[in-house]
Amino acid sequence: MRKWIKLLEAVIVFSLIVISFISINSINQLRAARYSGSIDKAHHFAIVTDEVSSYAFNKFIEGIDSIIDAHDAVFEVYEVGVQSSDAIFDMIQLTEVDGVILKLSNNNAYSSQINSFKANGINVVAIGNDAPESDRDLYVGTNKFQLGKEAAALSALATDRQGRVAVILGNEYLDDKAVATNNFVNGLYEGVKDYESLSISTIQYSTNLRAEIIVDEILGGTETIDVIICTDPLDVNRVMRVLVDRNMVGSIKVIANGNTPEIVEYIRKNLVYASLVEDYEELGRLSIEYLDKLNKEQVVSSYINIPIATLKKDNLEEVHP
Amino acid sequence: MKTWLFQNTLKRKVFLFVLVILVCFLTGFIYTFYATYKVNEQINEMFSTSIMLNEMQDDMNTLEVQLENYLATKNSDSFVQYLNMYNALGSMRTNFSYGKSNDPSRLQLHNIGMLLDAYLDKAELAIEFKRARNTERYLESYSELLTVDHYINLKVKQLEEWDFETNLENYLLLTEKVKLVQNGLILMVGLLISLSVLFVFTFSTNVTRPIVELSNRARAISEGQYTFGKIEGEHFKEAQVLESAFDNMAMHIKNYIEELRDKVETENKLRLSEIEKLRMQNLLNQAELMALQAQINPHFLFNTLNAGMQLAIIENADRTSSFLEDLSQLFRYNIQSLENKVTLKEELVNVQNYCSLMKVRFGEQFIFDFDIDEATLHVEMPPLILQPIIENALIHGFKNRTGSGLIQIMSAMDHKNVRIEVKDNGEGIDCDTLERLNNKEFEKNADKKGYTTGLGLGNVYDRLKHFFNREELFYIDSKKEEYTSIILWIPLEGSDNL
Structure with a gap:
């Protein structure tokens, strides 16, 4: 009996020690959670953008996140609109950042600020669309004009070179004033020119109206549509829902943008004809990589093109096995 | 102090018990205090940045007011106030000395620090331009200062938004941890209570066990058990002393009872001896009673016998006269007290009278032969010893015999004794009876026929034994x-002393 009591006492004392240790450790962990992973880095970069919620931007940031530690740098995002562009550029200069990445719908419009940065010794990289009138150090991006031409070619292939094409612009194509939009639309018209029976019926912006409503309006109109080009992966999902509802899957071809799991699945099931894939992550990675090179005063090319990939059922197994 | 603390005493046990319980609950209290302190510290830390930023903004506002006053009026008080704020903000700058941290909040504090530097620079520029009386430039600098102030406010606002989110997360995390700590505390209190209960149980068992054991021993002693083993386990010193004292007490009681038992046994033996004596006395009384019974109207009997004897003389009946005379002497001898002492001569005279009477009765059937040493005649002995022996010879020796019998009565000196032998040539005694008789195991109810005294061999032996005390x-x-021969050894010495 006495042995059992002693054993029980030992077990209780041991339990008390373990519980105390766990509890105190839990409290101390709170401090660790607050400052965990807080490390000072060598470089401080600022990203200036006018859209932070698009698929392209999110992928772009994912690319930066994947490489930022390797370049011993930190970054912060300034959103034009929340704060004025003058204030942002002013703050960036006062906080003495080591480099600026401009991902605006019209980088060229901020040429004077870019020049001011350069005058203060801050390196500048333009992303998405170039700022040829400025002293920017580097441009990294896809050729939107070529992308538009490629979209037109895919539309011709999908419709056997004859039909009417509706375009729903989203993602980084904010409005008709954006440089990227101009380039893409110009490329699209240029591509359509090659096919007599292929024409652009309408161009809509999903930043103004949700894609479902746009498609509903298009399909409810007098003109028949054979192809829909979507530049935002989210819009592709919305368009597909409408087509399914209207039982028009297959009769209207869809040219998508991106390689999200949903789009890959649509292609596999022949719901989407093809998708143009811009590697936004690569865009983020390269922007940091080249900014770092510039800070290290290495010689870099002033124009870095990100190639466009076309995802079709034919090559799906190769790209997404 | 040192002595009892290092000894296994009850005092030490109580002291240690109370100490352990106190330590248990003190540990619980310290743990609770520590947990509360840590939680409070975390809460303070969550808001420390906000407090610091708020102070900074207040100081900036004051600085701007004083600077504006100074620029407008060149008031020295305002300048002093401005300098105070300037220095205060300069001191505060050290709180923003973070590097280019990958933590967004710290990076923002780094930015605020940089902006604060610019802010203070603009303030100094404004003062310098004021002193240089460059109105345009000092107004420009002041305006830039306000712009930087706006940027700082933007950054502070952004930081507070982030901090709010972080603090909210931390608060939820803290709440979760506090819940865990609370559960831990409840569990700990429960365990501490259990531990205390176990300690109390162990302590009470340790203290009461030897006492219970001693009470059991007390009960055992009352039931006659006096030997005990050692009480199991290590007990405090006082219990050991009690146990030792108890064992000694039990030992003493045991020894005392053994002594008492020996004493009682001795007394019992004495009592038995007394009873034996009383029994002998009873036998004597019995014999005396019988003798008294035989004395029923002895004078009447003697007178009658004398009358018969005189009648026989008158009628010239000599044999009848002789017979009655013998009978009269026999009766006279028989009725005397058995505690008297007589000589062998007197005893032999009585035996001869008895033999004469028996001869009248049985005629020539029995021959009585006396072979007496004259030197033995004066030896003293109890009365009526030989007559019962001769009576036995007549009754038992010739019970189934038809021929004549010889009864020899002999006496002789035998060292310090007189050897008296009564021998008959009767049918003898079987071995078992002989062995029994020689072992002095006599039958209680002797054959009491009309021709005997009624005194058996047992009576004869007992009286001789008490008479001579051997x-x-x-x-x-x-x-x-x-044949059957009964031999008596009558001591020459000693009988006189009786």
Whole structure:
């Protein structure tokens, strides 16, 4: 009996020690959670953008996140609109950042600020669309004009070179004033020119109206549509829902943008004809990589093109096995 | 102090018990205090940045007001106030000395620090331009200062938004941890209570066990058990002393009871001896009673016998006269007290009277032969010893015999004794009876026929034994169908003293 009591006492004392240790450790962990992973880095970069919620931007940031530690740098995002562009550029200069990445719908419009940065010794990289009138150090991006031409070619292939094409612009194509939009639309018209029976019926912006409503309006109109080009992966999902509802899957071809799991699945099931894939992550990675090179005063090319990939059922197994 | 603390005493046990319980609950209290302190510290830390930023903004506002006053009026008080704020903000700058941290909040504090530097620079520029009386430039600098102030406010606002989110997360995390700590505390209190209960149980068991054991021993002693083993386990010193004292007490009681038992046994033996004596006295009384019974109207009997004897003389009946005379002497001898002492001569006279009477009765059937040493005649002995022996010879020796019988009565000196032997040539005694008789195991109810005294061999032996206070007085020898001889050794010395 006495042995059992002693054993029980030992077990209780041991339990008390373990519980105390766990509890105190839990409290101390709170401090660790607050400052965990807080490390000072060598470089401080600022990203200036006018859209932070698009698929392209999110992928772009994912690319930066994947490489930022390797370049011993930190970054912060300034959103034009929340704060004025003058204030942002002013703050960036006062906080003495080591480099600026401009991902605006019209980088060229901020040429004077870019020049001011350069005058203060801050390196500048333009992303998405170039700022040829400025002293920017580097441009990294896809050729939107070529992308538009490629979209037109895919539309011709999908419709056997004859039909009417509706375009729903989203993602980084904010409005008709954006440089990227101009380039893409110009490329699209240029591509359509090659096919007599292929024409652009309408161009809509999903930043103004949700894609479902746009498609509903298009399909409810007098003109028949054979192809829909979507530049935002989210819009592709919305368009597909409408087509399914209207039982028009297959009769209207869809040219998508991106390689999200949903789009890959649509292609596999022949719901989407093809998708143009811009590697936004690569865009983020390269922007940091080249900014770092510039800070290290290495010689870099002033124009870095990100190639466009076309995802079709034919090559799906190769790209997404 | 040192002595009892290092000894296994009850005092030390109580002290340690209370100490352990106190330590248990003190540990619980310290743990609770520490947990509360840590939680409070975390809460303070969550808001420390906000407090610091708020102070900074207040100081900036004051600085701007004083600077504006100074620029407008060149008031020295305002300048002093401005300098105070300037220095205060300069000191505060050290709180923003973070590097280019990958933590967004710290990076923002780094930015605020940079902006604060610019802010203070603009303020100094404004003062310098004021002193240089460059109105345009000092107004420009002041305006830039306000712009930087706006940027700082933007950054602070952004930081507070982030901090709010972080603090909210931390608060939820803290709440979760506090819940865990609370559960831990409840569990700990429960365990501490259990531990205390176990300690109390162990302590009470340790203290009461030897006492219970001692009470059991007390009960055992009352039931007659006096030997005990050691009480199991290590007990405090006082219990050991009690146990030792208890064992000693039990030992003493045991020894005392053994002594008492020996004493009682001795007393019992004495009592038995007394009873034996009383029994002998009873036998004597019995014999005396019988003798008294035989004295029923002895004078009447003697007078009658004398009358018969005189009648016989008148009628010239000599034999009748002689017979009655013998009978009269026999009765006279028989009715005397058995506690008297007589000489062997007197005893032999009585035996001769008895033999004469028996001869009248049985005629020539029995021959009585006396072979007496004259030197033995004066030896003293109890009365009526030989007559019962001769009576036994007549009754038992010739019970189934038809021929004549010889009864020899012999006496002789035998060292310090007189050897008296009564021998008959009767049918003898079988071996078992002989052995029994020589072992002095006599039958209680002797054959009481009209021709005997009624005093058996047992009576004869007992009276001789008490008379001479010795046992080797009597021996019977016999051979079946040939003889029986009863031999008495009457001590020459000692009988006088009786």
